[in-house]
Amino acid sequence: xxxxxxxxxxxxxxxxxxxxxxxxxxxxxxxxxxxxxxxxxxxxxxxxxxxxxxxxxxxxxxxxxxxxxxxxxxxxxxxxxxxxxxxxxxxxxxxxxxxxxxxxxxxxxxxxxxxxxxxxxxxxxxxxxxxxxxxxxxxxxxxxxxxxxxxxxxxxxxxxxxxxx
Amino acid sequence: xxxxxxxxxxxxxxxxxxxxxxxxxxxxxxxxxxxxxxxxxxxxxxxxxxxxxxxxxxxxxxxxxxxxxxxxxxxxxxxxxxxxxxxxxxxxxxxxxxxxxxxxxxxxxxxxxxxxxxxxxxxxxxxxxxxxxxxxxxxxxxxxxxxxxxxxxxxxxxxxxxxxxxxxxxxxxxxxxxxxxxxxxxx
Numbered sequence: 575x576x577x578x579x580x581x582x583x584x585x586x587x588x589x590x591x592x593x594x595x596x597x598x599x600x601x602x603x604x605x606x607x608x609x610x611x612x613x614x615x616x617x618x619x620x621x622x623x624x625x626x627x628x629x630x631x632x633x634x635x636x637x638x639x640x641x642x643x644x645x646x647x648x649x650x651x652x653x654x655x656x657x658x659x660x661x662x663x664x665x666x667x668x669x670x671x672x673x674x675x676x677x678x679x680x681x682x683x684x685x686x687x688x689x690x691x692x693x694x695x696x697x698x699x700x701x702x703x704x705x706x707x708x709x710x711x712x713x714x715x716x717x718x719x720x721x722x723x724x725x726x727x728x729x730x731x732x733x734x735x736x737x738x739x
Numbered sequence: 740x741x742x743x744x745x746x747x748x749x750x751x752x753x754x755x756x757x758x759x760x761x762x763x764x765x766x767x768x769x770x771x772x773x774x775x776x777x778x779x780x781x782x783x784x785x786x787x788x789x790x791x792x793x794x795x796x797x798x799x800x801x802x803x804x805x806x807x808x809x810x811x812x813x814x815x816x817x818x819x820x821x822x823x824x825x826x827x828x829x830x831x832x833x834x835x836x837x838x839x840x841x842x843x844x845x846x847x848x849x850x851x852x853x854x855x856x857x858x859x860x861x862x863x864x865x866x867x868x869x870x871x872x873x874x875x876x877x878x879x880x881x882x883x884x885x886x887x888x889x890x891x892x893x894x895x896x897x898x899x900x901x902x903x904x905x906x907x908x909x910x911x912x913x914x915x916x917x918x919x920x921x922x923x924x925x926x
Binding site: 592615617618619620621623624625626627628629630631632633634635636637639653654656657658661662663664 | 759779781782783784786787788789790791792793794795796797798799815817818820821825910911913914917918921922925
């Protein structure tokens, strides 16, 4: 099973039926797999904070939700994470492409990469880092943990994990 | 009429429906006038009432009304194309357009100047967009709910505020009773 199919299969296993995405080159394959899956409502959003609003609504409406986005979006969504997702205690798996790591060709991406883990730590957001393809095996348990703890949880996925840039 | 007077006229129409209230004074005014388990109050996070409302509408069958403001929509303009392209016929977005950021002291918004949010919604692809005056808001909302078509309403009113207490209810309590109400109605 490809990494993309494994991620989507785990979402479905944990009844995640509503996924919003903001694209990143590294996430193209998994976004395609989300779009194609008949059990998932895929709703692209124009900005990640908007996407978190959609996820909050869907969750309260009775559907588990998730967001797929780039790590630059941590800068966009801090207020929403703190005053909506955390303040109201909502679970939110965040599958995040970790741009600016090894194999990164675009220097500017490093500028946000160096802040990513520090910001997530400051926000007390449980954070996992997928660096090798086998790390995807933990995704199932991370989703279980997200719904057990009722928190936003970050899964950073770097270029090495995705098999190069 | 100012926003609080518009909301007062909407209460009989809204009272039984799932309602997402925008941050600040709109939430506080609705909480003071007609607190219901069907109401979700935004205590923070400027701009996301319409996104939360669409999410609730897409996830379940009951009708959902999001009461938003012109300033809030301007903060999250990307919401209009997302709404247009993800049609939920159980969703009504009410934009109370007083041309100002009411909760922060009535500073003027661009919606009170050259920008017409109803035209923005149409340009984004929203199919049922209605402009009405404050006095027509309740009847227009009732018609939108009865139409079973996703509708964007822009309600024109005057800027101005009344004194209202802040909401001291815990956010988790607001969420929990709202979710339980939704679950019971969809059971």
